[in-house]
Amino acid sequence: MRYEVDFLVVGSGIAGLSFALKVAPYGHVVILTKGAADEGSTRYAQGGIAAVMYDSDSFDKHIHDTLVAGDGICNREVVEMTIREAPDRIRELVQYGVDFDLDGQRDRFDLHREGGHSEFRILHHKDNTGEEIERALLEAARRHPNIEIKERQFAIDIITQHHLGQRVTKHTPGIECYGVYALDCDTNRIDTYLARITLLATGGMGNVYSTTTTPILSTGDGVAMVHRARGVLADLEFTQFHPTSLYNPAERPAFLITEAMRGAGAVLKDRDGHEFMQKYDPRLSLAPRDIVARAIDNEMKLSGKDYLYLDARGIGKKHLIEGFPTIYAKCLSIGIDITRDMIPIRPAMHYQCGGIKVDRNGESSIRNLYAAGECSCTGLHGGNRLASNSLLEAVVYAHNAAQHALSTYQQIAFTTHRQVPDWNADGMVLNEEMVLITQTKKELQEIMWNYVGIVRSDLRLQRAFDRLNLIFRETEDLYNRSVLTEPLSELRNLIACAYLIIKMARARRQNVGLHYSLDLV
Numbered sequence: 257m258r259y260e261v262d263f264l265v266v267g268s269g270i271a272g273l274s275f276a277l278k279v280a281p282y283g284h285v286v287i288l289t290k291g292a293a294d295e296g297s298t299r300y301a302q303g304g305i306a307a308v309m310y311d312s313d314s315f316d317k318h319i320h321d322t323l324v325a326g327d328g329i330c331n332r333e334v335v336e337m338t339i340r341e342a343p344d345r346i347r348e349l350v351q352y353g354v355d356f357d358l359d360g361q362r363d364r365f366d367l368h369r370e371g372g373h374s375e376f377r378i379l380h381h382k383d384n385t386g387e388e389i390e391r392a393l394l395e396a397a398r399r400h401p402n403i404e405i406k407e408r409q410f411a412i413d414i415i416t417q418h419h420l421g422q423r424v425t426k427h428t429p430g431i432e433c434y435g436v437y438a439l440d441c442d443t444n445r446i447d448t449y450l451a452r453i454t455l456l457a458t459g460g461m462g463n464v465y466s467t468t469t470t471p472i473l474s475t476g477d478g479v480a481m482v483h484r485a486r487g488v489l490a491d492l493e494f495t496q497f498h499p500t501s502l503y504n505p506a507e508r509p510a511f512l513i514t515e516a517m518r519g520a521g522a523v524l525k526d527r528d529g530h531e532f533m534q535k536y537d538p539r540l541s542l543a544p545r546d547i548v549a550r551a552i553d554n555e556m557k558l559s560g561k562d563y564l565y566l567d568a569r570g571i572g573k574k575h576l577i578e579g580f581p582t583i584y585a586k587c588l589s590i591g592i593d594i595t596r597d598m599i600p601i602r603p604a605m606h607y608q609c610g611g612i613k614v615d616r617n618g619e620s621s622i623r624n625l626y627a628a629g630e631c632s633c634t635g636l637h638g639g640n641r642l643a644s645n646s647l648l649e650a651v652v653y654a655h656n657a658a659q660h661a662l663s664t665y666q667q668i669a670f671t672t673h674r675q676v677p678d679w680n681a682d683g684m685v686l687n688e689e690m691v692l693i694t695q696t697k698k699e700l701q702e703i704m705w706n707y708v709g710i711v712r713s714d715l716r717l718q719r720a721f722d723r724l725n726l727i728f729r730e731t732e733d734l735y736n737r738s739v740l741t742e743p744l745s746e747l748r749n750l751i752a753c754a755y756l757i758i759k760m761a762r763a764r765r766q767n768v769g770l771h772y773s774l775d776l777v
């Protein structure tokens with residue numbers, strides 16, 4: 257099938273939905289989403305969204321905290337713009353129906369504080385803020401007559417001049433996007449979506465690693481598509497590992513124990529019940545994530561244990577049960593009463609700071625292609641994302657991208673688009689051997705966890721690169737012979753992302769932000 261749409265959005269998390277709602281009054285919007293519409297990292301966000309809402313805080317302090325976390329390599333202009341825009345975007349979320357918690361008097365937002373923040377500035381809805389945001393935005397999008405949400409539609413590739421038979425390289429000037437090819441996961445048909453404007457909002461790539469807090473659909477599809485289309489990517493060596501995921505080995509994704517719990521007074525302890533953060537940072541358990549994650553990794557390596565503890569008992573029973581109901585219920589379901597027991601934790605891949613490089617308008621290096629949310633790289637996070645700045649970045653850049661797209665979309669005609677051929681699957685056979693895909697995925701995830709994890713070295717990166725080469729060749733061979741399926745496409749994308757992480761990690765010759773190598777200073 258062939259479709260022509262004004263605005264094509266790939267992804268239905270906070271970034272995709274926010275953009276869609278902004279452009280919908282001006283044209284037909286189609287949102288493609290590979291799972292159920294509400295499935296994505298957004299709905300799992302617990303802590304909240306950072307913004308300066310009152311005079312007790314200041315933009316300067318939030319800017320300073322973001323720059324410090326980013327380890328000196330954030331784009332300062334982007335940081336300032338994002339943080340100053342934050343209150344307006346928060347007010348819009350409230351207008352869409354997001355119910356942020358209010359304080360005791362119910363006249364101000366109840367604000368939490370998280371690691372790396374010098375003030376209480378995290379708006380939240382209990383400890384399931386993301387679920388509340390996703391609910392409100394999705395309801396608003398479903399009500400809008402111009403928005404069509406198509407579930408289980410898997411975007412495979414961005415369409416560019418390459419699909420018109422032209423040679424496109426990284427150096428080709430003026431690469432343009434005409435839309436995407438997408439696999440209908442129910443019929444296995446590959447459709448052609450032609451669009452004036454395309455926004456990628458495909459989320460993160462946590463599944464490159466064997467332990468991750470991100471949902472199983474976070475497979476870096478947007479980044480891999482832009483890589484194949486020869487667009488510009490940046491900062492992928494800055495992989496953020498969350499220090500505290502619940503240790504429950506059989507579970508994937510790993511359940512997150514929010515930073516807000518440390519903000520409320522929970523402390524990290526070793527297996528003997530002793531605090532250890534004083535050895536690593538004067539901010540103790542509230543030090544930025546990278547420092548805490550490396551400290552835990554080191555303690556685990558020193559002791560040979562595969563988990564440590566977070567002790568939340570000092571917070572008090574009432575506050576724990578009322579303030580962290582999701583975590584309380586989750587831990588109780590596996591026999592841990594957090595009001596009496598310490599919580600077993602270990603780090604997990606959590607967030608990708610790098611991605612599709614975009615300018616202040618959210619536009620990528622490929623014309624008419626925008627990116628927002630976790631798949632993008634705006635320069636806000638630099639070497640390390642400050643907690644709760646990612647939901648903020650997603651709404652700010654969805655807004656900027658929408659404003660810019662609205663200023664150009666009417667000048668984009670479908671003339672060239674109509675020459676785009678449909679996907680050609682002739683000569684392909686259905687691959688019956690799922691084991692080839694599942695096993696390769698597991699291998700890839702282990703390689704990345706063991707060699708390209710929290711602590712890296714030149715030798716580990718070289719080893720990962722060599723192993724990945726073999727996996728790449730085997731998978732491309734499978735791809736060239738087989739009918740395309742979702743698992744195969746995801747595997748290719750994970751391999752592309754792993755390759756890019758390793759390549760950028762090898763190129764970064766300094767320990768900065770989240771990139772830490774034993775061979776560098």
Ligand SMILES: Cc1cc2nc3c(=O)[nH]c(=O)nc-3n(C[C@H](O)[C@H](O)[C@H](O)COP(=O)(O)OP(=O)(O)OC[C@H]3O[C@@H](n4cnc5c(N)ncnc54)[C@H](O)[C@@H]3O)c2cc1C
Pocket residue numbers: 266267268269270271272288289290291293295296297298299300301302303304305306385386409410411412457458459460469470471473474477478512606607628629630631643644645646647648650
């Ligand atoms: C457990 C957890 C807790 C977090 N807590 C916080 C927090 O408190 N504060 C904060 O600021 N950030 C937090 N984050 C990070 C934040 O939630 C994410 O960065 C953010 O939600 C990403 O939003 P997004 O719209 O970019 O992507 P997502 O919400 O991940 O949505 C991605 C969308 O893209 C779709 N998609 C992907 N690939 C394709 C494809 N090929 N074809 C079609 N559709 C596709 C998916 O189906 C999905 O709809 C947390 C993350 C996790 C995992």
